[in-house]
Structures are given as structure tokens and as C-alpha cells.
Amino acid sequence: MKGYNYAFLDEFTKREIRRKILKAVAIPGYQVPFASREMPIAKGWGTGGLQVTLSLIGDSDVLKVIDQGSDDSVNAINIKTLVQHTTDVKLTNDTKEASIIQTRHRIPEEYLNEDQTIVFQVPFPEPLRTVEPSEQLTRRMHAEKDYSKIWLYLYENIVQYGDIIFGARYPVMVNERYLMDPSPIPRWDIPRLHNAAFLSLFCAGREKRVYAIPPYTKVEPLEFEDYKFEVENFDGKVCARCGSGDTFLTKSVDDKGNEIWLCSDTSFCEKRRKKNGLFAKSG
Amino acid sequence: MIGIFDAQLVFRKVLDAMARPGKVVKLPDISLNPPAENKYPFFILFTLLDHEVEFKVLGAKNMGNTEKMSRYITSNTRSRESSLEDADFILIYGGSSRGRIHEMKRGTLEYPDESTTLIYDVERIGTGMLLTISGPGIRGERKTAIDGIEEEEIRDMDMVNSEFPLGVDAIFSDRYGNILALPRSTKVRW
Amino acid sequence: MGYVAVEGGEDAINNAKKVVEIFRRENRLAIDQVMGEGSLYAPELAELAIKQAEGDLVEASFLIRAYRSTLPRIGYSEPIDTHDMFVSRQISSTFKDIPGGQILGATRDYTQRLLEFERSDEVEEEGEESSDASEDPPKFEKVVDVMREDGLIAEPLENSEEPFDITRDSLQFPLSRSARLQALARGENGAMLALAYSSLRGYGSVHPTIAELRVGYVKVKIKHPYTKNEVSIGEILATECEGILSGVGATMLSEDAKFSLGYGLVFGQNERKAISMAILDGTTSVKEPEAPSEDQEFVFYHIDGVDAMGFVEHLKLPHYVTFQSSLDRVKKAKEAKK
Numbered sequence: 001m002k003g004y005n006y007a008f009l010d011e012f013t014k015r016e017i018r019r020k021i022l023k024a025v026a027i028p029g030y031q032v033p034f035a036s037r038e039m040p041i042a043k044g045w046g047t048g049g050l051q052v053t054l055s056l057i058g059d060s061d062v063l064k065v066i067d068q069g070s071d072d073s074v075n076a077i078n079i080k081t082l083v084q085h086t087t088d089v090k091l092t093n094d095t096k097e098a099s100i101i102q103t104r105h106r107i108p109e110e111y112l113n114e115d116q117t118i119v120f121q122v123p124f125p126e127p128l129r130t131v132e133p134s135e136q137l138t139r140r141m142h143a144e145k146d147y148s149k150i151w152l153y154l155y156e157n158i159v160q161y162g163d164i165i166f167g168a169r170y171p172v173m174v175n176e177r178y179l180m181d182p183s184p185i186p187r188w189d190i191p192r193l194h195n196a197a198f199l200s201l202f203c204a205g206r207e208k209r210v211y212a213i214p215p216y217t218k219v220e221p222l223e224f225e226d227y228k229f230e231v232e233n234f235d236g237k238v239c240a241r242c243g244s245g246d247t248f249l250t251k252s253v254d255d256k257g258n259e260i261w262l263c264s265d266t267s268f269c270e271k272r273r274k275k276n277g278l279f280a281k282s283g
Numbered sequence: 284m285i286g287i288f289d290a291q292l293v294f295r296k297v298l299d300a301m302a303r304p305g306k307v308v309k310l311p312d313i314s315l316n317p318p319a320e321n322k323y324p325f326f327i328l329f330t331l332l333d334h335e336v337e338f339k340v341l342g343a344k345n346m347g348n349t350e351k352m353s354r355y356i357t358s359n360t361r362s363r364e365s366s367l368e369d370a371d372f373i374l375i376y377g378g379s380s381r382g383r384i385h386e387m388k389r390g391t392l393e394y395p396d397e398s399t400t401l402i403y404d405v406e407r408i409g410t411g412m413l414l415t416i417s418g419p420g421i422r423g424e425r426k427t428a429i430d431g432i433e434e435e436e437i438r439d440m441d442m443v444n445s446e447f448p449l450g451v452d453a454i455f456s457d458r459y460g461n462i463l464a465l466p467r468s469t470k471v472r473w
Numbered sequence: 474m475g476y477v478a479v480e481g482g483e484d485a486i487n488n489a490k491k492v493v494e495i496f497r498r499e500n501r502l503a504i505d506q507v508m509g510e511g512s513l514y515a516p517e518l519a520e521l522a523i524k525q526a527e528g529d530l531v532e533a534s535f536l537i538r539a540y541r542s543t544l545p546r547i548g549y550s551e552p553i554d555t556h557d558m559f560v561s562r563q564i565s566s567t568f569k570d571i572p573g574g575q576i577l578g579a580t581r582d583y584t585q586r587l588l589e590f591e592r593s594d595e596v597e598e599e600g601e602e603s604s605d606a607s608e609d610p611p612k613f614e615k616v617v618d619v620m621r622e623d624g625l626i627a628e629p630l631e632n633s634e635e636p637f638d639i640t641r642d643s644l645q646f647p648l649s650r651s652a653r654l655q656a657l658a659r660g661e662n663g664a665m666l667a668l669a670y671s672s673l674r675g676y677g678s679v680h681p682t683i684a685e686l687r688v689g690y691v692k693v694k695i696k697h698p699y700t701k702n703e704v705s706i707g708e709i710l711a712t713e714c715e716g717i718l719s720g721v722g723a724t725m726l727s728e729d730a731k732f733s734l735g736y737g738l739v740f741g742q743n744e745r746k747a748i749s750m751a752i753l754d755g756t757t758s759v760k761e762p763e764a765p766s767e768d769q770e771f772v773f774y775h776i777d778g779v780d781a782m783g784f785v786e787h788l789k790l791p792h793y794v795t796f797q798s799s800l801d802r803v804k805k806a807k808e809a810k811k
Contacts, residue, residue: 004543006287015333018294022331023396025301026452026466028419032396033643038542042535043783045790056298058291068794075790105794114303123784134770136646143392162809167798175419175468177447186798199302206780208643214302214420214468232801250797264794335641394645 007054008086013037017055017210021201024212029174030142031125036208046079046104047205049121053083053102056117056201062090064098069106069248069264076104093267105168107189109247109265112198114215120183120202125209127171127181147179150222158227170229173220174213187221188231188248194219237261242272284359285329289313293330300454300464303420305427307408310460318351319343321458324374324402329359331400332372337365342377375403379433384443387451395448398467402454405431408461412437415472416465427463429455437473440465505710505741506530510778511537512640512659514709514740531661531782538779542640551694551703555687555713555738557612562688562742565616567717571685573613580744616685617715617734626717627731646769653757653773657750658739661778668766668776669749672756677764679755681716681735688712688742713738716751733758 005011020034039047057063065080067073071093079102080091092098095108104121112118128138131149141147150171157165168184172193182193183202193200193213200213213219221229238245240260247268249261263269285293292311300308310323317325332338338356343349352374353364367373367386380387380401390398411430414437417423432455444450450467465471500523507519511534518540522533563576620626629650636651644652657665672679692705714737737750756766757773765771775781 010543010545011287011290012333014290015331016335018298019331019336020396022298022301022400022452023398025298025420026468027395027448028468030395030448033394033645035641035643037640038535038538038779040539042786043780044785044787045783047783056291056295058288058295068791070791073791104790105792123787135774136770139393161806163802163805165802165806167800167802168795184792184795186794187801188798199298206784212302216422217419232798233804248794248797250793251800264797 004086006087007057008039008082009037009051009054013051014055017051020210021052021055021212024201024210025199025214027178028213028217029178029180029211031209031211034208034210036205039205041078041082043206044123045075046102046121048203048207048210049102049104049119049205050079050082051205052119052201052203052210053100054086056100056119057083057087057089059087059089061099062092062097064092064095064101064108065103066101066106066108066265066267067104068250069108070266072266073104095265095267105184105186106248106264107185107192109263109268112196114197116198118198118200120185120200122181122183122202122204122207122209124169125181125202125204125207125211127169127179142178145177150179154222154224158224164223164227164229171222173218173222175217176220179222180211180213180219182219186232186248187229190219190221190229191231234261239263239269239272242269243276244269244272285313285315285326289326290330293326296462297327297330297454297464300462301420301452301466304418304465304469305414305416305421305425305463307427307461307463310456310462312460318348318355319404321404321456323458323460323462324404324456325356325359327402327454327456327462328356328372328374332356332360332362334361334363336362336371337369338362338372338374339364339367339370341367341373341375341380341383344376370399373399373401375401378403378405378431379436380439382435382439384436384439384451387443389443389449389451392449395450398449398451400452400454402456403432403436405429405455405457407431407459408455408457408463412473416469418469420466421469429463431457434473437471441471502742503528503530503533505739505743506662506746507533507537508740509743509746510534510659510661511541513537513541516741531778534661535779535782548695550706551696553691553693553709553711553738555691555711556615556618558687558689558691558711558713559708560611560613560687560689563613563685564683565685566683567616567620571613571616572619573611615715620684620717620732625732627733629734644773648757648769648773650754650758653769654736654738654750654754656773656776657737657753660746660750660776661781662743662746662749664776664778664781665746665749665753668756668772669752672752672764672766677756677766678759679718679735679752679766681718681752681755683748683751684715684717684734686712686714686744686747688744710741711738712741712743712747714744714747714751716748716755718755 017034020032024032039050041047065076067076084091095110100117102119126138128141128150131153132138154164168186169181170187170190172180172182174180195216197215199215203210223229234249237249239249239262241262244263247263247265250264252260252262254260296308296310310326313326315322315325340349340352343352357363367383388399390396407430409428411428412432413428415424415426444467452466455463503523504516504519507522507530508514519537522536526532565571637649639652639655690708691711693707693709694703694705697704716735718733718735735751735755737747739747753772757769759767762768
């Protein structure tokens with residue numbers, strides 16, 4: 001694309017982000033402040049994830065971008081377009097093929113290996129924001145490992161509603177030191193962060209924070225002895241397209257208005273559908 | 284100076300090393316002519332330094348050598364040499380800072396990232412002093428070896444990094460293009 | 474695609490120019506607002522952005538900001554000296570008479586707000602353009618300087634530091650004054666207006682009296698790389714507001730019984746924002762913040778229009794996965810109640 005540097009960002013910007021990413025990796029779960037740039041995509045629409053992807057990406061990378069698990073989401077396509085126009089990098093929908101996966105709110109269902117990196121788009125980097133609006137105060141809480149406010153909040157949830165009511169954005173403890181916001185991925189995806197083979201990078205463009213979970217790192221969702229962390233329950237429902245009963249499903253309607261359930265990870269669903277044939281039950 | 288694509292490649296290698304401590308990673312061969320026997324530490328410096336950060340060179344053969352290197356780094360990155368306590372990146376020769384690691388930036392509890400990154404110029408990675416390491420980025424435990432690092436330095440580094448999240452992050456770079464990283468999160472036994 | 478020659482020649486080009494001039498005059502205040510929020514002094518680009526955004530000013534500011542971040546930063550200018558401003562408008566509320574006199578200039582402040590239906594068919598004539606470039610513009614002593622000489626104004630708290638650049642370094646609270654002023658200069662008009670208004674109404678203690686409000690052209694100067702002399706590289710239109718942070722009702726004084734100043738400086742003619750800026754400069758420097766307008770984090774996290782617009786509008790993005798997760802919890806909570 002004429003007039004723009006490779007991967008859009010100027011080298012000075014990349015340098016700063018790269019330095020910050022290295023520090024983030026050295027201190028798992030800690031939010032590193034960085035000077036987020038104005039991007040041609042609106043704040044809140046993935047500028048953070050984009051800045052990390054653009055600082056990482058090179059000729060030999062293969063990029064996958066998903067939103068809510070779908071490669072075809074308008075926003076995912078917009079992001080892919082920008083990256084490709086400024087890098088000419090190979091794009092893919094196949095999770096297995098990708099070296100970098102930029103995602104909004106989901107981890108792909110398939111196994112990710114040591115050569116893969118996930119870049120999460122993050123709206124709210126601060127897990128304590130629910131209980132404390134001030135950045136100065138939350139920074140101090142992290143400094144002193146004082147997470148009593150969030151524990152109290154969880155306790156109050158149980159008293160009031162009978163269970164912990166965090167849906168997505170479930171707070172996790174990383175490396176037994178930092179409380180971290182995993183981005184609004186569903187609880188379904190949280191166990192995938194623990195002891196993973198892949199590197200996870202998280203970036204909030206508007207809030208100007210970058211953080212990381214190195215591979216093989218302890219990631220533990222907060223829970224009580226008698227109120228354990230649980231993933232979403234689909235009550236035995238299966239995907240209407242591929243028959244899977246072991247993926248994260250979302251409710252939809254078919255053309256006749258009947259309620260159906262579909263895999264959120266569309267490319268995996270497509271793979272299964274091709275293998276199983278239409279409407280086959282999963283094994 | 285380092286080209287756009289070279290910088291990207293070097294960065295990915297350094298990131299891989301930092302995310303998987305103890306993993307031996309090979310840097311690409313780039314043509315560079317620093318006033319030093321081992322050009323590889325300079326790949327890392329040129330990839331990461333600019334006018335917003337400061338550096339220091341420690342333990343070079345003599346003052347003249349140190350000055351030459353500082354000028355070389357400054358003219359290629361626009362980063363300036365600073366005092367030891369202020370430096371964001373420190374290039375260390377001779378395998379030891381002779382106790383000066385205790386003076387380097389470890390960050391604060393509120394901003395542990397405001398700490399220095401050390402780059403050690405070493406003989407060879409893969410042989411020499413045996414280290415057993417564990418922690419984030421390492422599956423279970425891993426054994427690694429570095430020839431050209433003093434035991435006193437490993438001991439001092441361990442002390443400096445004993446109050447996580449405060450600490451320093453180290454990269455070792457040998458003359459064959461191998462690098463290895465030990466972030467402060469890594470537990471080291473020797 | 475082959476090369477297609479443009480026909481119609483000079484007439485077409487001249488007429489096109491006229492239309493652009495008309496547009497520029499009719500929408501000059503929108504252009505000034507977009508330059509301020511976009512944080513780039515470039516009237517033609519702001520005008521283009523407004524056209525491209527079909528009049529959506531926040532969207533236009535976004536276009537300008539995104540463009541700005543692709544521009545290489547060649548250097549820094551010297552601080553602008555508004556003592557040398559070629560004043561086109563100058564008023565003061567603190568005193569009846571001021572050096573140079575109260576100059577009303579171009580303002581609607583004293584008109585009746587009646588829609589002028591005759592305008593809708595009007596085509597503005599191109600006015601006579603005369604230039605006094607050879608003459609030295611008259612300079613007027615500032616009201617604030619006169620007050621300083623009388624020992625009435627407190628010295629500013631910080632001095633001569635390298636200004637903080639919020640586009641290069643991330644914010645750390647409490648903010649330095651240069652960081653606050655920079656954030657305010659780029660802030661969204663409506664957000665700043667609401668917060669400033671809240672302070673005047675009582676959610677905060679700052680109700681300033683305007684010592685001076687000036688609109689005019691100032692020179693932008695840099696240090697010549699070789700001779701090190703100051704060289705002017707051009708002029709910008711700016712609005713400056715100096716507010717005495719005390720006035721109606723409670724008299725606020727600094728420790729040594731002097732008045733503090735709130736300062737506003739924005740691109741183009743934008744008095745509303747300059748005044749809001751001076752008020753918020755005052756409210757966010759309060760020692761013991763109580764009201765929202767005094768809470769630094771509350772003010773500075775929420776006055777950036779591009780950030781705010783992006784995030785509020787991102788709600789239009791799909792959220793069905795996160796929502797599914799919430800539905801799961803609602804179901805669970807209902808079951809627990811049984």
C-alpha cells in the first residue's frame with residue numbers, strides 16, 4: 001500500500017511496543033503501559049490487538065483473525081484487510097495453519113502448538129475495575145497483591161444470586177501473583193490458558209495496556225472451596241451444522257424460526273461438517 | 284542501522300527466547316560491523332533501542348573500547364549512554380558485572396516494567412556452567428548451560444530477582460548467533 | 474484504464490475554488506473544532522475530513538488523528554508567545570477597560586438567535602481580500618501581566634520542565650500540568666463543556682472570571698538547525714483564555730493570598746472550548762478533589778472524543794458469545810433461587 005510503512009506502524013512505534021511486549025512476557029499477567037497510537041480503526045474495535053499483531057508480523061507469518069469465533073465477521077475482515085494491505089502476508093481461516101491468531105473474545109477450539117501466538121483484543125485490561133474505578137488505586141492493589149475487594153465481590157455474588165455471576169471476563173490468577181482479565185472470552189475458554197503450549201498476548205489500545213501469559217504458565221480462575229469455577233452448560237445441545245456437542249455453542253434461529261444451536265468457531269465447525277457429513281451426531 | 288525486516292526477525296527470536304526461558308534460539312545472520320568480536324548482541328540492541336531509552340556498556344576491555352562501542356550504538360540507534368542506575372539496556376562483557384547488578388533498575392512495585400534488560404556477551408551457549416531452571420515458559424524443569432558467565436553473576440542475579448515482580452531480565456548472546464533468555468520470573472538452580 | 478484529459482479548464486477550476494472558499498467561510502468554526510480535536514493544525518485537511526465524514530465532526534476528528542499518527546515528527550517548535558498575537562478579538566470580564574480596549578471582533582454572542590430563512594438560497598460573495606502583511610500588527614499588554622505587576626497572581630506551580638507528551642508516553646496519575654493541558658487541548662468540545670458547566674453549577678469550586686479571551690494569529694517558531702536563531706515557519710489562528718480562578722461568590726486564593734490562573738489555548742476560534750479548558754485546568758489542579766470535574770482520572774479518561782466515540786460505538790459489534798455466557802449465568806442464578 002503506497003505511502004505507508006510495512007505493517008502500517010512506523011518503526012519507532014513498533015520498537016516501543018516490542019520493548020513493552022518483552023517486559024510483559026517477563027512479568028506474566030502484569031499490565032504494561034504503552035503509548036498506544038491512533039489507528040485507522042476506531043478505539044474499541046481492536047486497535048490494541050492490531051498494534052501487537054503489526055509489531056509481530058513478518059513475511060513468513062500466516063494470519064488468522066476472528067471475532068466471536070468467526071472468520072467472516074465484518075470487523076475481522078476489516079482488520080485482515082488493513083494488515084494485508086500493508087504487509088502482503090498470507091491469510092487463513094484454518095487455525096492449524098496460522099502462526100498468529102488475532103481474536104476478539106474467543107480461543108479457537110482446536111489445539112494450538114508451540115509455534116503459534118494468540119493476540120487477544122482487550123476492551124478492559126483491569127480485572128479490578130468492576131470493584132474499583134480508579135486506576136491509581138487498582139495499580140496499588142496489584143503492587144501489594146491486595147485482591148480482597150474482588151474476593152468480597154465474588155462472595156457477595158454468591159450471597160445474592162447463589163453463584164458467581166461473572167460470565168465472560170472471568171478473573172484469573174496468573175503465575176500465582178497477578179490477577180488478570182482474560183478479555184471477554186467465555187468461561188469455556190479459560191482452562192485453555194492454563195499451561196498452554198502457545199504464547200498469549202493481550203492488548204488494550206484505548207486503555208493503553210499490554211500484558212502476556214507465557215506458555216506453560218499457571219492460570220487459575222478465582223473460586224471458593226465450595227463454589228468452584230464452572231464452564232458454560234449447554235444441556236446436551238449439539239451444533240445444527242456439524243453435530244458437535246463439545247464446542248462452545250451460541251443460540252440462533254433457522255429459517256423457520258426454530259431455535260437451533262451453532263458452533264461459535266466457524267472454521268472448526270466447517271471442518272467437522274465436512275468430516276461428519278451434514279447433521280451427523282458427534283462421537 | 285538495522286533493516287525493517289531484520290528487526291522484525293530479530294525481535295521474534297528474542298520474544299521466543301523470553302517467552303521460553305532456557306530455549307536456545309538462533310539469530311539470523313545479518314551483516315554488521317561493530318567494534319567488537321561478537322556482533323550478535325548488537326542485533327538485539329539495534330532492534331530495541333531508540334532515543335526514548337538509555338544504555339550502558341560494562342566490562343569492555345578498556346575505556347577506549349567502551350567509548351567506541353557507545354558511539355557506535357548511539358549513532359545507529361539515537362539512544363544515549365547513561366549512568367548505570369538509569370540505563371534501560373546494559374551490555375555486559377566478561378560474564379559478570381562485578382556486583383554492579385545490584386545498582387541496576389529493578390522497577391517499582393507499581394511499575395515493575397521500568398527495569399533494565401541485560402545483554403551478556405558470552406562464549407558459547409549450550410556448554411559450560413549448568414543451570415536448572417523452572418517457571419513460566421518452561422514445561423516442568425529444563426537444563427541449560429552457558430559458557431562465559433561467572434557463578435557470582437548468577438548468584439547476584441538470583442538475589443536481585445528474589446522479590447518478584449521487581450527484578451532484571453537477562454539475554455545471553457554468544458558469538459555463534461545463539462541466544463537464551465532468563466526473565467526475572469525464572470527460578471534458577473546452579 | 475487510459476489517461477483521461479480534464480476539460481473545461483480555468484473556469485471550472487476557478488469556480489471550484491470559489492465553492493471551496495464559500496464552504497470554508499461557512500464552516501470555518503467546524504474546521505477549527507476538528508483541528509483542535511484532531512490535534513493537527515491543517516485547515517484544508519480538516520475541511521476534507523468534514524466533507525468525507527458528511528459533517529460528523531467527531532468522525533472527522535478521528536480521520537485527522539489517524540492521519541496525524543502517520544506523519545513523521547521532524548522536530549518541536551518554540552513555545553508560542555501570545556503576547557505577539559495579531560488580535561482579531563479580545564475581551565475581558567475582570568475589568569471594564571483593558572489595554573487596547575475591548576475588541577468584539579467576529580462573534581455571535583450579541584445577536585438574537587433567529588433562523589435567517591433568507592440565507593438558505595444565498596450564495597456568499599467572495600469578499601475583498603486585503604493584507605496588511607507589511608505592517609507590524611499592534612500588540613496589547615495582557616490583563617494578566619498588569620495584574621502580575623500588581624502582585625495579584627500566584628506563580629504557576631511547575632516551571633521550565635520538558636513538556637510531557639501524552640501521544641508518546643502513557644498517562645500516569647497524578648498528571649503533570651503539561652499533560653493535563655495537552656489532554657484538554659485535544660479534548661472533545663461537548664465532554665469538556667459538560668464537565669466545565671458542572672463545576673460552575675456547584676459540582677466543584679471553580680467559577681472563574683475571564684481576565685482575557687483572545688482570538689488571533691500567532692507565529693510558530695523553530696530554532697534553525699544551524700544558526701540556532703528563532704525562525705518563523707508560519708502562523709496559526711488560536712484562541713487563548715486566561716481565567717482568574719475566583720470570582721462570583723467564594724473567593725479562592727492560593728497560600729500567599731494571590732489569585733491562581735486557569736489556562737486555555739486551542740486551535741482556531743473556539744471560545745467555548747478555551748473557556749472550558751481554563752475551568753478544567755483549574756478544577757483538575759484542586760488539592761483535595763471532591764467533585765467529578767476535580768477527579769483527574771474521571772476528567773482525563775473521558776474527554777477524548779475519539780476514544781469515547783470508538784468505545785461507545787463498539788457496542789454495535791457482535792457480542793453474542795459474551796452474551797451467551799451471561800445467559801448461562803442468569804439461568805444458573807434462577808436455578809439457585811429455586
